Amino acid sequence: MNLTVNGAACEIDGSALTPLLDVLRDELGVTGPKAGCHQGGCGACTVLVDGEPRRSCLMPAGYAEGAEIVTVEGIGAPEDLAPIQQAFVHYYAAQCGFCTSGMLLAAQAYLARGGSDDHESIQEALAGHVCRCTGYAKIIDAVAAAARGDSFDLTTTAVGKHTTMATGGAE
Amino acid sequence: MAVASVAVDAATETMVPGSEDEAIAAFGDGVGVVVVGGGTIVVPDLTYRRIRPSKTLMLGHAGLAGIETDGAQVTIGAMTPVQDLVDLPAPLGPCAANVADLEIRSQGTVGGNLCAGDAPEAPRGDLQGAFLALGATVRFAADGEVAEEPLEDFLGEHSGRLVLGVSFDEPAAGAFAGLDRPHTHDYTALAVSGAKGNDGTLRLAVTGAGSWGARLPSAEAAAGDPEAAGKAALQDVSPRDDALASAWYRTKVLPALVRRVLTEMGASS
Numbered sequence: 001m002n003l004t005v006n007g008a009a010c011e012i013d014g015s016a017l018t019p020l021l022d023v024l025r026d027e028l029g030v031t032g033p034k035a036g037c038h039q040g041g042c043g044a045c046t047v048l049v050d051g052e053p054r055r056s057c058l059m060p061a062g063y064a065e066g067a068e069i070v071t072v073e074g075i076g077a078p079e080d081l082a083p084i085q086q087a088f089v090h091y092y093a094a095q096c097g098f099c100t101s102g103m104l105l106a107a108q109a110y111l112a113r114g115g116s117d118d119h120e121s122i123q124e125a126l127a128g129h130v131c132r133c134t135g136y137a138k139i140i141d142a143v144a145a146a147a148r149g150d151s152f153d154l155t156t157t158a159v160g161k162h163t164t165m166a167t168g169g170a171e
Numbered sequence: 172m173a174v175a176s177v178a179v180d181a182a183t184e185t186m187v188p189g190s191e192d193e194a195i196a197a198f199g200d201g202v203g204v205v206v207v208g209g210g211t212i213v214v215p216d217l218t219y220r221r222i223r224p225s226k227t228l229m230l231g232h233a234g235l236a237g238i239e240t241d242g243a244q245v246t247i248g249a250m251t252p253v254q255d256l257v258d259l260p261a262p263l264g265p266c267a268a269n270v271a272d273l274e275i276r277s278q279g280t281v282g283g284n285l286c287a288g289d290a291p292e293a294p295r296g297d298l299q300g301a302f303l304a305l306g307a308t309v310r311f312a313a314d315g316e317v318a319e320e321p322l323e324d325f326l327g328e329h330s331g332r333l334v335l336g337v338s339f340d341e342p343a344a345g346a347f348a349g350l351d352r353p354h355t356h357d358y359t360a361l362a363v364s365g366a367k368g369n370d371g372t373l374r375l376a377v378t379g380a381g382s383w384g385a386r387l388p389s390a391e392a393a394a395g396d397p398e399a400a401g402k403a404a405l406q407d408v409s410p411r412d413d414a415l416a417s418a419w420y421r422t423k424v425l426p427a428l429v430r431r432v433l434t435e436m437g438a439s440s
Contacts, residue, residue, distance in 0.1 A: 017185050017207065017227055019214055039215035040275055041356050053274050057218070058210045062187060063231040106274070127355040128272030 001065050005030060006074030016062025020054075021045045023061045024071065032072035032101045036130075043129030046102035047071050053109045055128075072101035075108055081154075083146050084108050090152040091142040095133035103129050107143045117144035184226045191335060194233040195312040201331040204228050208250060208283035211275055212295070228333075235282070235335060246338040249282030253298065256281070262347035262364035262432075266301035266378075269347075269362065272355045282334040285309065288327060289382040292414040293358040299326060299384025301347060303376035304364035305339035326383040342366040346435035348428045349378075350416075360415040363387070363404075363428040365436050373436075375400075375429060380408040380421055390429050397433035401426030 001012045005028060012023055021038075024030040024047070036044035038057050045057045048070040076082035081089065084107050094100040103126060110125040122143045131139065145152075188194040198204055205224035207213045216222045235250035238259075247256070254276035256267035270276050270284075285302070287295040299322070307322040311332040322337065349362030361379040368374075373394050375387040390404035410421035 015183065015185055016187055016229060017183065017214075017217065019218065038218050040211055040278075043272075043274070046274060052277060054278060055211075055274050058214045058275075058278055060207060060210055060214065060229060060231070062185075062229060063210070125273065128274050 001061060003061065003064055003069060004067070005069045006071060007068075012061065014061070016065075017060045019057050020047070020059045020061045020064050020069070021056035024056060024069075030071050030073060034098055034101060036098065041130070042099070043102040043106065043126075044099050046105050046129070048074075048105050048109060051109065051112060053106045070105070072104055075104065082108065083149075083151075084111060084143070086152050086154060087142040087146040087150065088139070089154055091138045091145065093135060093138040093142040095131075095135045099129055099131045103131070103139055107146065110143065111146055115143075115147055117147040119144060122147070183224055185229060186226065187229045187231070188233045190234055194228065194230060194235070195315060195317070195333065195335075197228055198312060198333040200314050201333065206230065206282075206286075206333060208280040209252065209278040211279040212283055212287055230280075230282075236280075240341070242341070244338055244340055246336055247281055248336045249280060249285075249334045251281045252277050253279050253281065253284065256298075260342070261345040261435075262301040262304050262366055263298070263345070265347040266298055266349070266362065266364055269349050269352070269359060270297045275356070281337060285322065285326070285334055285337065286329045290358075293360065294379055294382055294384075294413075295358050296326075296384055297359045297362070297378055300362055300376040300378035301364040302337060302339070303384050303386055304345070304366040304374045305342060306366070306368065306372070306374055307337050307339040309334060310336045310338065323386060340368060343369045344436045346432040348431040348435070350424060350428075353415075357415055361410075361421050361424055361428065363425070363432045365432040367436055375404070375432065377404070377408060377425065377428075379415075380410045380425065387429065394433055397430040397437070400433055401429040404429045 003010045024033050033047050033056050034044035036042035040055045040058045046053050047056045050067045076085045106126050119140055122140050186197040188197050204226045207227055207229045230250050235248040237248045239246045253267050253270050256263055284296050284298040302322050308319050309322050309325040310319050311334050313332045345366040347364050350360045359379050363377050365375045375390050378384045387404045387407045389406040390400040393400040393403040404425050410418040412418050
């Protein structure tokens with residue numbers, strides 16, 4: 001199989017039936033997508049497939065062949081955060097961080113399709129993403145701020161550690 | 172990390188047809204074949220080793236997705252994602268919008284929904300009631316031959332049959348009423364769909380009151396009086412207790428949902 005992950009072409013051996021999540025994490029070492037429930041219920045494994053949010057634990061890798069796959073590693077870097085990541089940092093919208101990469105990608109897709117700062121629309125867009133820290137209010141505030149195009153001076157709100165968390169963590 | 176090991180059995184033969192004809196040939200008589208549509212039901216079953224098929228048929232590249240309408244009839248391919256239905260008229264559009272979340276709706280397919288029956292937590296085929304109310308016909312392949320059958324006869328009888336698509340006449344009026352879900356990932360605890368055909372035929376169907384979606388013939392017969400029809404609907408079902416709702420609760424709510432659907436259809440036609 002030939003997959004494109006964060007712009008890089010990758011050749012994978014193995015069954016087309018293997019969940020994309022396992023290919024990303026176990027074969028390619030791309031650990032931004034989290035293996036939460038492995039059955040589509042938590043949203044932590046969400047990636048973008050041709051710009052659309054998809055549960056990588058449910059998607060057979062063969063279905064992603066030829067598509068552009070983007071994980072949280074692909075939307076920004078610690079020194080160059082995407083606007084949605086900056087908003088998450090500013091609002092302290094990550095606590096344990098496990099749901100964060102999935103939340104960020106679903107939010108990124110929401111912004112890309114012109115989503116507004118209306119809280120109900122944001123809730124609808126993130127409805128399948130479970131935050132075990134129940135940090136929903138700050139997450140929704142962050143997405144709303146990003147939808148408005150707010151900009152942040154992160155040197156005054158958070159540094160270092162927070163930045164790492166907002167990009168989905170290192171594990 | 173303590174996550175289930177999910178390597179797919181090397182013993183599983185994976186078939187990836189590139190067209191409908193190839194899919195029909197690969198499916199054959201269907202013996203021992205597990206069909207993978209969008210993956211939302213089957214992939215977790217594989218991951219957690221609830222099934223260990225010798226053969227899997229992956230339909231993702233078989234060209235079975237799409238909605239066609241000629242103004243009188245609507246035809247929906249088996250691999251059409253549930254999300255693609257949400258803007259269709261009632262009952263199907265609002266029924267589809269009431270399924271899971273954006274990602275699951277975008278991955279789960281119509282064909283999978285029509286083949287999904289009971290699960291330990293609840294009945295799963297959220298769309299079945301809406302398609303039954305529309306008087307839908309299923310197109311399927313068995314032993315290499317393509318055939319059609321009313322959905323009502325097909326539900327629960329899908330073994331050895333590969334769903335290719337579903338079609339129905341555009342309704343003159345339709346309505347959908349369902350219980351709100353406690354969480355977006357819950358199946359629908361109870362929902363009623365209604366549709367009126369251009370020939371005046373009125374159909375009512377329920378999801379969540381049994382293993383499969385079901386018509387409500389007693390309620391249909393009393394449809395002129397929404398109150399009476401709601402009560403009559405109870406003769407058509409024997410709901411069970413499950414993780415989403417008790418049988419008692421469902422019998423209390425069903426008449427109200429029937430009433431709401433009939434009232435809405437009366438107002439729109």
